Amino acid sequence: MINYIGSKEKIIPCIEKCISGCSTLWDAFSGSCRVGVNFSNEGKNVISSDISVWSYHIGNCYLMNDNDRNHYTEMINELNALQGIDGWFSQTYGSLEKLPYQIKNLKKLDAIREKIDEWTLTEIEKSTLIVSLLEGLNEVDNTLGHFSSYLRDFSKRSYNDLILNVPNYKIKQSDNLVVCGDVFDLVDDIQADVMYIDPPYGSNNIKMPSSRVRYSTYYHFLKTVCLNDKPDVFGKVGRRIDTKKDCDISVWENVNNDIVVGAFDELIHRAKSNKILISYNSNGKMNLDDIIGVCEKHREVKQVFKIPHRKNVMADMKSTNEWNNTNSNEEYLIEIE
Template sequence: MRQQLPIPLFSTDQTLLSDALQWAHEGIKYAGSKQKLLAPIFEAVKDIPCDSVLDLFSGTTRVSRLFAGIGSSVASNDLAEWSECFATAYLLNDREASAYQPLIDHLNSLTPIDGWFTQNYGGIDYEGSAVQQNGKKALWQRHNTMKLDAVREEIDRLSLTPLERSIALTSLIYALDRVENTIGHYVSYLKRWSPRSYNQMTLQVPNLRISNRENFVFREDAETLLDHFRASGKHFDLAYLDPPYGSNNEKMPPSRVRYASYYHIWKTVILNDRPEIFGAAHRREDSRDKISASPFEEYRRDEEGSSLALKALHRVVKKTPAEHLLLSYSNGGRATYAELVDVLADSGELITAIQMNYKKNVMANMTWTNQWIPPEDIPNVEYLFLIRK
């Protein structure tokens, strides 16, 4: 039975919660998305104070928005440029959403141009096949990449504030996500055009709200940021940790589990830096495995046989300056359930452990070789662990 804990510092009014869940729903297709786990996440922490919350690996920022929506002051962090962009747009906004409509209308009105994105990611319809002019599979149809080229150039040309820029880029990424030609990631593209790829890319103002609390947005290495917090005496009521999992399948190619690889295109849209690209998917050069590797996705072990990914998680849990810590993890990740319990027990008292059968993302059903097809009798399970540090 769950222990009786202090009354939370935010309201648990069901209308407020429902509204926060709806606000957190908007976002891109994402392999690590917590969209379907938002309610269980709230359920796990509803009895503890959450006035200040750290979302250390914020990704699409859905969990950051959930807590901001129920009244918490949120610090959102992620190494990805696109995550920082989303967090800035949602958590730091100071105007009504309608104030940005003229900017979005202007971007939608631009004349398409044939630019860098079209040359590298735009394809033609050849009897239903999705191909670029060089014969490789394409990410978007040319009419949408030409619009992308025009919009992305205009965003750089306009004198936008950092907030306006983030909102424009968030709108652009969402619009592109609605017309892409993939199964949800950007390591490979479909051979034939998806029905949505024929649609006209149209930007919309994101579902923005005026922030009524002071929120913070960071783009830092997790351990570096935690060291900074500890040195400055910063402390949180709750820290939510959803680190990249990697895969527990040793035969899985590393490039198939790197989030920097999965979503390389969004970094390019944010930076508009025309990077060196490689491979059939035209990935960024800096998304190669040896460059973009995360310690939490690490598949190797040290000389003593200990998992490097588990050791990285252990360090972060130890360093996190919070009264309570909620860890989200999957049974498909590097660490086992027993190992996770041991790591958490070393840093505090385990209050709640929730195990949920979770419908597999379509990516989990994919196979690149016949050597590592996941056994059908092992369900996809999501874990939530709550500890008092």
């Protein structure tokens, strides 16, 4: 799967511990979909939603696929056999001072992405091929895992050829649903046993321009690969015009702490699920007191975990009543009923 800032891959065992016994999970900020996929593979029903279009395709591919993986082999072989062409990606990104990919792979991307649009595909097939492309690109990038800056000297991996593989999904066995949408447009209508809330953290560094720490900025390139809409771009990294300043801002990424806390308050107030599990980071916009304050206003706080960023997360997962912020980099998991 793709690299994703804020991915909860490492703390899935901790999340599992909190929600064992539930049969439906709403992963309301699904991102890379790792959390939902893990639960779906255990036979649980997952509703996966996120405002970002790449998450929709990942969800379709990994949570909704009822095709055997062999179904895609011929299509992937055909895409891999294409010759690179001079197209929008190679023209737009090939002329930058620093490049996100080598020219040969930008040209290959041009050929593959155009071909996917030429074919008549079901929604799930299209998502699966797009995810295969995103995963292939992930292996040959010249970035630090996001598209806010590119490396000056080409990374070793970027010299490899872009190769697509069939994504390693399991055929859909549970009753899943994938939606692309703002959490506030969905919250009144979705009731699962557990709602998992993992919003963007923004940054508590007030010197950081907020337009730099948004998912739409980090992953502008992924959005363009998904949509193939050839947008106007600007700046050194060729950001989509719709990531400029005030466009496309999620309320969770607002610079103003009160606005973020207000959004969180409204979300918890409107949530329909009995159990809610919240993930947040100690360097995020809201501090732990803000979060606990909102939770206690509407619900009963069952457990608060602080998980340091280390390898063996379970060993370090500790329940705590000390809710003051620390300067270290910790993941918070807050369970409320």
